[in-house]
Amino acid sequence: MKKIALRSFITLVFATSALLFSGCAAKRGEVALQVPTATAETAPSNGQQIYINSVVDKRVFEVKPPEPNIPSLDPSEPQTDAIKARAVARKRNGYGMAMGDIVLNANQTVNSVIKESLKEAFKNKGYHVIENKExxxxxxxxxxxxxxxxxxxxxxxxxxxALSCEIETNIKMKKEGDPKTYNVSVKAADSYQMGTESNYIEIMQKALQKYIAEAQTEIK
Known part of the structure; x- marks a missing residue:
């Protein structure tokens, strides 16, 4: 009886720890990201201008991915294309079991966040970013x-x-007689005590900061 009681107690401890580590991650959460901006003086102009014509989300979502770094959504929640465009993470409990997901708020999409991040990178590189096709x-x-x-x-x-965030984009730039292609890929990772939404936001913000810096390095 004592052994059974001890096993039950240990199971309860592990289950409680799993819940704490997951940050009560059973339901879908909404977050907002801030695109990092440069604090230094405006970069000198390189004499070039650029227009971001399109940003297309090519991510592939899986129902039960073998690895947590593959996008997936909570099957108990709506899974429309509009939701996928805002999805940025899948929360898990202390055993690594997939639970609720995390999406950007209604005012943001992954496309809009990347577009604003690239605008920042181009500006920091000295490009004049134009907004109007005309x-x-x-x-x-x-x-x-x-x-x-x-x-x-x-x-x-x-x-x-461990919370991690990966960002990777393929950027094709062209003007008459001068095509360029860049692949910008970064990863941010850090240790935390809990998988709270605020900690997910923090790791995504770190990844965005690295992404902008890497884009500035890669783009000529």
């Missing part, structure tokens, strides 16, 4: 962007959890 000239770079990865996830641990 301003395009033969010397304007036209950018088309495919989002290959934008996802945050949790891996359980004995004393802490």
């Amino acid at each position: 301003q395009i000239t033969p010397q304007t770079y036209i950018a088309d962007v495919n989002i290959l990865k934008f996802w945050a996830w949790m891996n359980p641990g004995a004393f802490a959890i």
Whole structure:
């Protein structure tokens, strides 16, 4: 009887720990991200202008992915294309079991966040970012962007959890006689005690900051 009671107690402890590590992650949560902006003085102009023509979300969602870094949605919640466009993470409990997901609020999509991040990167690189198609000239770079990865996830641990976020895009820039292609890929990871939405926001913000910096390095 004592052994049974001890096993029951240990099971209860692990279950409680799993709940604490998951941050009560059973339901869908909404978050807002802030695109990091430069605090330094405005970058000197490089004499080039660019127009971001399209940003397309190419991420592939799976129902029961074998790894947590593959996008997926809680099957008990709506899974429309509009929701997928805002989905950024899947919460998990202390055993790594998938639970509720995390989506951006109604005012944001993954496309809009990447577009604003790239605008920041281009501006920091000295490009003049134009917003109106009517301003395009033969010397304007036209950018088309495919989002290959934008996802945050949790891996359980004995004393802490690891939150990670990957962002990867393919950027095609072209003007008359000068096509360019860039692949910008970053990953941010850190240890936390709980998988709260605020911690997911923090790791995604770190990834965005790295993404902007990497885009500035890659783009010529």
